[in-house]
Amino acid sequence: MFEGRFRLSLGVFFLLTSVLSRPAASAQVTVSGRELLVNGQPFTVRGVDYSPYPVGSTANGNSPNCVGPYFWWADNPIFTADFPLIKAMGANTIRAYGILNDTSTATILQVRAVLDAANANGLYVIMNYYPSHFIDPSIPANQAMWQNGFLAAINAYKDKPAVLIWEFGNEQNLDNGQYIGWYPFVNTVAGLAKSADPDHPVMTVEGECPTCSPAIPFTIGVQPLHNADDADMTNLDIWGVNVYRGPTFQGLFQTLASTTSKPILVTEFGKDAWHDAINAEDQAMQASHLNSQWGEITGNLSASGAGSQDLIGGVVFEWTDEWWKDTNNDCQTHGTQVLFTIPADTVDPNYQNEWFGLAAISPVNAVTNPDGTQRLLRSGYATMQTFWNPAAQQGTGAAATNFFSGTVHNYPNPFQLGAGSTKFVVLAEEAGPVDIRLYDAGGQFVTSLSGSVTPPAQLEIIWDGHNSQGALVSPGLYIAKIHGHSASHDETQYRRVVGVK
Numbered sequence: 001m002f003e004g005r006f007r008l009s010l011g012v013f014f015l016l017t018s019v020l021s022r023p024a025a026s027a028q029v030t031v032s033g034r035e036l037l038v039n040g041q042p043f044t045v046r047g048v049d050y051s052p053y054p055v056g057s058t059a060n061g062n063s064p065n066c067v068g069p070y071f072w073w074a075d076n077p078i079f080t081a082d083f084p085l086i087k088a089m090g091a092n093t094i095r096a097y098g099i100l101n102d103t104s105t106a107t108i109l110q111v112r113a114v115l116d117a118a119n120a121n122g123l124y125v126i127m128n129y130y131p132s133h134f135i136d137p138s139i140p141a142n143q144a145m146w147q148n149g150f151l152a153a154i155n156a157y158k159d160k161p162a163v164l165i166w167e168f169g170n171e172q173n174l175d176n177g178q179y180i181g182w183y184p185f186v187n188t189v190a191g192l193a194k195s196a197d198p199d200h201p202v203m204t205v206e207g208e209c210p211t212c213s214p215a216i217p218f219t220i221g222v223q224p225l226h227n228a229d230d231a232d233m234t235n236l237d238i239w240g241v242n243v244y245r246g247p248t249f250q251g252l253f254q255t256l257a258s259t260t261s262k263p264i265l266v267t268e269f270g271k272d273a274w275h276d277a278i279n280a281e282d283q284a285m286q287a288s289h290l291n292s293q294w295g296e297i298t299g300n301l302s303a304s305g306a307g308s309q310d311l312i313g314g315v316v317f318e319w320t321d322e323w324w325k326d327t328n329n330d331c332q333t334h335g336t337q338v339l340f341t342i343p344a345d346t347v348d349p350n351y352q353n354e355w356f357g358l359a360a361i362s363p364v365n366a367v368t369n370p371d372g373t374q375r376l377l378r379s380g381y382a383t384m385q386t387f388w389n390p391a392a393q394q395g396t397g398a399a400a401t402n403f404f405s406g407t408v409h410n411y412p413n414p415f416q417l418g419a420g421s422t423k424f425v426v427l428a429e430e431a432g433p434v435d436i437r438l439y440d441a442g443g444q445f446v447t448s449l450s451g452s453v454t455p456p457a458q459l460e461i462i463w464d465g466h467n468s469q470g471a472l473v474s475p476g477l478y479i480a481k482i483h484g485h486s487a488s489h490d491e492t493q494y495r496r497v498v499g500v501k
Helices: 076-089 105-120 140-157 182-196 252-257 283-298 379-388
Strands: 029-032 035-038 045-050 093-096 124-129 163-170 202-206 238-242 264-269 311-316 338-341 350-352 409-411 422-426 432-440 445-453 459-463 476-485 490-500
Touching: 029 163, 035 311, 045 076, 045 264, 076 105, 076 379, 076 476, 093 311, 105 124, 105 140, 124 140, 140 163, 140 182, 163 182, 163 238, 163 264, 182 202, 238 252, 252 264, 264 283, 283 311, 283 379, 409 490, 422 445, 422 476, 432 459, 445 459
Parallel strands: 045 093, 045 311, 093 124, 124 163, 163 202, 202 238, 238 264, 264 311
Antiparallel strands: 029 035, 338 350, 409 422, 422 459, 432 445, 432 476, 476 490
16 A cells, blocks of 8 residues: 555656657547547557645635635646656546636646646646536527637647547536437537547546436437437547446446447546545545456456447546535535445445545645645555556565655755755665655756665755755755665655745
């Protein structure tokens, strides 16, 4: 189990210059039968839903304990630090909610920078346009607003090599899909999108609500009420499905394969990390669900001709916890309010909306919480890495891992540049050298520090904020790569370090 410690192999963390792992400069993404092809080659989506709200932030407006609305694509240090970790897990795709909704000049520049950063880390992006669930889609003015916004965004980003799929709508069938005209409208929009950009497929995403009254199932293939069958959805390339049914999908893929000939992407799957039975976080339980779920997805992939052969991959929900989602409107508290209950999940039927992250997050407070500026990677991260990038877990050579006695901390963090310094505190079970290499948010080398720990004493290494040329660095985010080794142990950890004025 990771227990909040970064144990990634040397050379994996910084893949910014790895040409082989990057999306092609002029990628053409197409659909053939049930397969997704990138430049003519079968492509399986190994994705993560990416919506990294910091503690204290919200998708809504400001309130006493919440600052918002927050848009992560405007927060460059966040995604610049996250993308290498996502890539090191072995993911090749992120899915971004609502990233197409605002086409102001400032936002377009920010999102294009996101796509450049994703491309540099070998990640594709599923680009979502999020129509409101609470506006009648049968009104022509609303249709025109959504259609024009979607097409404007496509034209703003279609040249970017990181773009994988255009996605119109997320779980609209739970609300808007109850209107007869929703699916014909989606089909029309998909046709216009493909005319604007013939090099990327178009998808819409379905949800299900088995506990609703009445229950709402997936609408894919339903005729004549919804016109969501293949004969009517001629312009739509891919169906996305968000599925929460417990450790298994209960035969869903076989059912869907009989209703549509289009490829299907599992756009959300996963499990929260809060276990009601023990009233505590349970990383092992979350990881066990993910292990079972991805194994079933793998058994139904079109690229491998397995099982139902209707899947083009899956996207884990989600990268980080989101502390703003409980209805108590307290973004400073990690709430355990139940979002929905799945009786078929006999392990833990209650699903808590604020605990789905592969990475836990903490409040940024350098005094009371020195871990606040790092992601605490859960066991679920290690589980997905075992599937997607097993080489990253094999260490740096023949030596075993676990050189350090625990997570290497640095205090204070953030620290004041020019007037202060930050201290890395190292504890280890045996003697050995410790090297710290610091990089800026763009992956450029800044400076190196070193020392040698002699147990049982601790080693303290100071960084005063200067680079290898002796110049004071600029305020911002830096990544510390901490490597310690002995004759029998070898371990690397990573810390996010923030320098302020």
